[in-house]
Amino acid sequence: MKFLLVVKLSLSKPFAHWAERFDQHSQARAAAGIEDVFRHPVIGEQAAVYAVRTTTPRAVHDMIYDPAVRGHIEESGFVIGSEQILVCDGEV
Secondary structure, X not given: OOEEEEEEEEEOOOHHHHHHHHXXXXXXXXXXXXXXXXXXXXXXXXXXXXXXXXXXXXHHHHXXXXXXXXXHHHHOOEOOOOOEEEEEEOOO
């Protein structure tokens, strides 16, 4: 079963900076079975929202907190611990 995960996160840097780093990390997500769907800034907030599809929802959380990529994620402006992850049925 595929799941759609929608993630909202706070940013400590401009959206454009985070988006560039997010895009640079796309191959690592793909290798983990995570397919990018979209990424957008949140109007009126220093925040972003993105969606991905995967058969393993826990992989998204684990990637955010993986010590091997944590420095890259923090440098992007992603405020670790601010994320809200919604897990949706991706088969609909």
